[in-house]
Amino acid sequence: NAGVTQTPKFQVLKTGQSMTLQCAQDMNHEYMSWYRQDPGMGLRLIHYSVGAGITDQGEVPNGYNVSRSTTEDFPLRLLSAAPSQTSVYFCASSLHSGRASTDTQYFGPGTRLTVL
Amino acid sequence: GESVGLHLPTLSVQEGDNSIINCAYSNSASDYFIWYKQESGKGPQFIIDIRSNMDKRQGQRVTVLLNKTVKHLSLQIAATQPGDSAVYFCAESVFGSARQLTFGSGTQLTVLP
Numbered sequence: 001n002a003g004v005t006q007t008p009k010f011q012v013l014k015t016g017q018s019m020t021l022q023c024a025q026d027m028n029h030e031y032m033s034w035y036r037q038d039p040g041m042g043l044r045l046i047h048y049s050v051g052a053g054i055t056d057q058g059e060v061p062n063g064y065n066v067s068r069s070t071t072e073d074f075p076l077r078l079l080s081a082a083p084s085q086t087s088v089y090f091c092a093s094s095l096h097s098g099r100a101s102t103d104t105q106y107f108g109p110g111t112r113l114t115v116l
Numbered sequence: 117g118e119s120v121g122l123h124l125p126t127l128s129v130q131e132g133d134n135s136i137i138n139c140a141y142s143n144s145a146s147d148y149f150i151w152y153k154q155e156s157g158k159g160p161q162f163i164i165d166i167r168s169n170m171d172k173r174q175g176q177r178v179t180v181l182l183n184k185t186v187k188h189l190s191l192q193i194a195a196t197q198p199g200d201s202a203v204y205f206c207a208e209s210v211f212g213s214a215r216q217l218t219f220g221s222g223t224q225l226t227v228l229p
């Protein structure tokens with residue numbers, strides 16, 4: 001299987017434009033999440049989903065929307081891009097949504113977004 | 117808010133030596149901790165995890181130590197190799213699993229020949 005895939009790898013937007021970052025996993029994982037990583041910093045949680053049809057906000061949700069219509073896909077939408085959203089975005093998934101005693105989280109390769 | 121931080125932003129070690137990367141956490145409710153390795157241009161890669169009911173856990177060439185008294189986590193890498201050069205992050209969760217992780221800012225490990 002391919003694991004966690006993200007598209008596109010790179011994207012440049014102008015302020016005010018909208019776009020969707022795609023994330024898919026083929027491991028039948030329940031839990032999926034989106035993080036952003038700014039230079040010299042750790043990852044910060046944007047949104048997460050514990051299963052199809054269920055999403056919730058993380059630490060930095062403002063300016064982003066998500067949906068989880070299928071187990072496999074978890075797209076992240078920027079409705080009106082701002083320069084502050086310039087970052088590297090990582091999608092991750094894990095098998096269980098907190099019920100397992102320990103649970104490995106797999107990360108995608110990332111999308112590098114620049115907002116001008 | 118609660119945060120996870122690292123004592124040393126950079127660490128250089130000689131190839132073959134042991135490496136120790138430290139992490140301080142402030143949320144006493146955290147019960148699950150993970151170490152990730154991130155190579156340039158890639159996503160974080162799971163290394164090892166530990167639950168709060170344990171003090172030590174060993175993997176292949178890696179050991180994680182947890183000191184709940186002082187809220188300190190460390191990653192020990194034995195016989196460090198050039199391929200170990202990367203940024204290492206600790207992360208914590210209050211949910212007992214890799215859910216809603218809070219990440220530290222990272223330590224850059226450089227292995228010298």
